[in-house]
Amino acid sequence: MPEPRTRRFDELAIGDTAEFEVAVSPDLVDTFALLSGDHNPLHTDDAYGATTRFGGRIPHGMIAGALFSRLIGMELPGRFATYLSQTLSFRRPFSLSGTVVVRGEIIHISSGTRTITLRTEVVQKEDRLCLVDGEALVHLIQ
């Protein structure tokens, strides 16, 4: 199993970043539909999707939520994270078959509460357009 990074509160600084890439596929979208129970045809039915302005079915925007969970829990800060809050703005649909880049950057650190604020985003790798962005608030237990 992949191991999370082990940066502690005192090792973090404003401007620290992390990023990773994820391949999106119809299988990933189908798995998310099953896990979430969100079988909206915009995400599951190509024929229905083709009748919309998107021209085909599109991934659930909330896949970004799962990817932000990985960003916080595995990368920045990693092991010692307690996830307090997340905002998500769904700006464009993910490509059904493509690669996304998930990024975080520390924009605020509060010593009094041992919390960090990160700007988080998911970008389509092929055209660099922002798909989802938001902010995360994370407490560190160490």
Next chain:
Amino acid sequence: MPEPRTRRFDELAIGDTAEFEVAVSPDLVDTFALLSGDHNPLHTDDAYGATTRFGGRIPHGMIAGALFSRLIGMELPGRFATYLSQTLSFRRPFSLSGTVVVRGEIIHISSGTRTITLRTEVVQKEDRLCLVDGEALVHLIQ
């Protein structure tokens, strides 16, 4: 496959609610770890979890994100939803084996933009405590 509800913009009113229950299990948490790539031991390793203040491993808070996707895409409003944004505050950990109630209530309607704002929450069924809450902004295509 379950079909989403088909309420249109003009059929919605402030105060409208929807709710459903979901059984949480170690299998669901393991599936979310695989899908998201978040293998933080707080969620995947009972022995590690037992060393924390939680006394055992706990589900990923972002499972609530997936459940809110179902709430919006299947229940309120359902089929005609375009999900614009979501906030999530992770207030308490889910039980690893229990039932959660997912709820939404329309708190604002904007005719100019054909959008609705919902208060969304996940509650532990057994003790009625709020686990995750937030707000969703949703556009309706019909």
